[in-house]
Amino acid sequence: MPRTAKPSPSRHDGHPRRPLSEEAHERLEEMIVELELLPGAPVSEAMLAARLGLGRTPIREALQRLAREHLIEVLPHRGYRVSEIDPAQQLRMLEVRREIERLVVRQAARLADATERDDFARLADAFDDAAYSGDWQLFRRANRRFIVLCRETARNEFSAGAMAAMRGLVRRFWVLNYRSAAEQPDIARSYARTARQIARGDEARAAAEFDVLMDHVEAFTRGHGRPSRSGSVDPVLE
Secondary structure: OOOOOOOOOEOOOOOEOOOHHHHHHHHHHHHHHOOOOOOOOEEOHHHHHHHHOOOHHHHHHHHHHHHHOOOEEEEOOOEEEEOOOOHHHHHHHHHHHHHHHHHHHHHHHHHOOHHHHHHHHHHHHHHHHHHHHOOHHHHHHHHHHHHHHHHHHHOOHHHHHHHHHHHHHHHHHHHHOHHHHOOOHHHHHHHHHHHHHHHHOOHHHHHHHHHHHHHHHHHHHHOOEEEOOOOOEEEOOO
């Protein structure tokens, strides 16, 4: 008698339930990014499993993924700890981020449909409002939507995956330095100009504005670290 395939787990609304490891990764990433788990803090599978109400297996899988994303350090025979915030590492990441996201910006300008172009135009206005008012939360919301919209409109799963792998490090650095970022309207204005050129479908100008934006981000990153005795760069915690 042929075996009947087991139905996949589903929620009450009929949609497939996402793997627990994905839920664990999302929740732990948010705790690290929002500094609920502080840089350098030791963590264990048992402690996190109890805190999140999940089993140790999805927690272990999430920690391994976060280690690949440089948000967690694996300490052989000792467990795990949250990675330190290292502006020198941020600068190395920015080299990669600049190249990948410039490509994504060009693709978004070329491929966005009319609705998506309207969304980019609204984001440009939101960034301008944030630059004028110094409203960090408005900037942060617009920034998160801008990244997601770029990723969606570029329609390339490989660039989307590369952006996702850097997302946590990028967000945590900005959360740490949000007070200073709110005083840097040039960054918000550069986001506005980039979003506006994507809305207009101008690939070349969108890429050029994005390069100016990344110049501002790089300068901001360099300004928020200080040389340590070992010669590396340590974060300035405000």
